[in-house]
Amino acid sequence: xxxxxxxxxxxxxxxxxxxxxxxxxxxxxxxxxxxxxxxxxxxxxxxxxxxxxxxxxxxxxxxxxxxxxxxxxx
Amino acid sequence: xxxxxxxxxxxxxxxxxxxxxxxxxxxxxxxxxxxxxxxxxxxxxxxxxxxxxxxxxxxxxxxxxxxxxxxxxxxxxxxxxxxxxxxxxxxxxxxxxxxxxxxxxxxxxxxxxxxxxxxxxxxxxxxxxxxxxxxxxxxxxxxxxxxxxxxxxxxxxxxxxxxxxxxxxxxxxxxxxxxxxxxxxxxxxxxxxxxxxxxxxxxxxxxxxxxxxxxxxxxxxxxxxxxxxxxxxxxxxxxxxxxxxxxxxxxxxxxxxxxxxxxxxxxxxxxxxxxxxxxxxxxxxxxxxxxxxxxxxxxxxxxxxxxxxxxxxxxxxxxxxxxxxxxxxxxxxxxxxxxxxxxxxxxxxxxxxxxxxxxxxxxxxxxxxxxxx
Numbered sequence: 001x002x003x004x005x006x007x008x009x010x011x012x013x014x015x016x017x018x019x020x021x022x023x024x025x026x027x028x029x030x031x032x033x034x035x036x037x038x039x040x041x042x043x044x045x046x047x048x049x050x051x052x053x054x055x056x057x058x059x060x061x062x063x064x065x066x067x068x069x070x071x072x073x074x
Numbered sequence: 075x076x077x078x079x080x081x082x083x084x085x086x087x088x089x090x091x092x093x094x095x096x097x098x099x100x101x102x103x104x105x106x107x108x109x110x111x112x113x114x115x116x117x118x119x120x121x122x123x124x125x126x127x128x129x130x131x132x133x134x135x136x137x138x139x140x141x142x143x144x145x146x147x148x149x150x151x152x153x154x155x156x157x158x159x160x161x162x163x164x165x166x167x168x169x170x171x172x173x174x175x176x177x178x179x180x181x182x183x184x185x186x187x188x189x190x191x192x193x194x195x196x197x198x199x200x201x202x203x204x205x206x207x208x209x210x211x212x213x214x215x216x217x218x219x220x221x222x223x224x225x226x227x228x229x230x231x232x233x234x235x236x237x238x239x240x241x242x243x244x245x246x247x248x249x250x251x252x253x254x255x256x257x258x259x260x261x262x263x264x265x266x267x268x269x270x271x272x273x274x275x276x277x278x279x280x281x282x283x284x285x286x287x288x289x290x291x292x293x294x295x296x297x298x299x300x301x302x303x304x305x306x307x308x309x310x311x312x313x314x315x316x317x318x319x320x321x322x323x324x325x326x327x328x329x330x331x332x333x334x335x336x337x338x339x340x341x342x343x344x345x346x347x348x349x350x351x352x353x354x355x356x357x358x359x360x361x362x363x364x365x366x367x368x369x370x371x372x373x374x375x376x377x378x379x380x381x382x383x384x385x386x387x388x389x390x391x392x393x394x395x396x397x398x399x400x401x402x403x404x405x406x407x408x409x410x411x412x413x414x415x416x417x418x419x420x421x422x423x424x425x426x427x428x429x430x431x432x433x434x435x436x437x438x439x440x441x442x443x444x445x446x447x
Contacts, residue, residue, distance in 0.1 A: 001106045001296060002137050002308055005121040020117065022109035031298030032106070 004034040007055050014049035016042045024069060027061060076396045076432045080269065081218055081246060081374050081423030087272045088330035091323040095274060098322030104315045106295020116318045123325040127279050130332055131263070132254035140280040140308045141316055145245040146172040148264030148280030151311055152241045153212070155287040156261060157182055161209040164201065166224055167411030168217035171404045173243055188411045192365040194225040202232055211240045215247030219408045219419060220363050221374030223251065230258040245269060249331055250340050250372055255281045272331065273324030276317050286311055339426050343373030346424040346433050351375055353437030359444040363419070376419035382447045384420040390443045396436045398422055
């Protein structure tokens, strides 16, 4: 969770609002984990900020209104 | 009550500390245990606390600030991470049982730097002589008995040059002396929340340079299917539900410290110590362990009364509203080094919430007791 919080803090400093949220179980077979949630249009900006801050991420997903996940390329 | 036992626990704290504890108790659950508002509020608090600590102690990533239950907890993690059973360890002659007992439990071979009190140069010379071939160096930043400030920066440079991991017991220095952890290059620094940091009991911080071995195993709210603890910090070292209410108080206390600045705290404590030491010396009835040097001593003063035991004087002071501590202060090694193992000492320790008038009053009460003994 601290890694997700660190990512959210870095994104906030870079002008991208992101909130920390519990990641759906299907995204992580290893068990509980946390993610940052942000507007899809901000994804590329967010990834640039995270790269610049040296904060790694694993995957990005698009979540539709019904909660269905689709992995998107980063 | 004139409270002169802040080296054990800070009794008077910034008002925001108690308010934060109460707020957390009323509104927060536990971090990493759910995504509802009370759990996320607790998670946010823990992260903010790590951030503040990282800023105060020069740690570049808040992930490397581990929330512990006290300094002893952090020291046990550090020692178990670096010292193999029967390993060789260099320690100062001023260590607390929080360092020596875990080492004895591992059957470690101790090389002890025993040099005169308040002599920083002699300490470094002897440390350089003994360091060869040790698995780790463990050193207190400040003696809890005598307030002696050990030359940590120079010792850290020696450890870096010899590539020996250094563990700093910052129990007495945190909140009073500057500590830039990343610049020192130490492996770990452990400290409690309830002394100079002005937080609640049951809180502590362990600053980590790299990896560490877990001391406790259990739920972390992450990687639940992994039979081992998670591989990443801070989760690797934080098994079980944390003391969220305590952390809330610690967070508030760190904010107070960052606003005030450790330099101001230290200068104020030194002024109080001088007032106290000069008044006690004037009684002519006490042996004082007073360096007279703000570079060598914090706001801690040990004394031995003439013609009366330390315990009897401490008890008499207590009945007249002056709280001090007598005995060995959980640091028999420090007393052995200073030659006070048989008598122990009576310790006065000041805090930013004490006034000069209170220290003068405490000294006057002490003199009255000694005269009538």
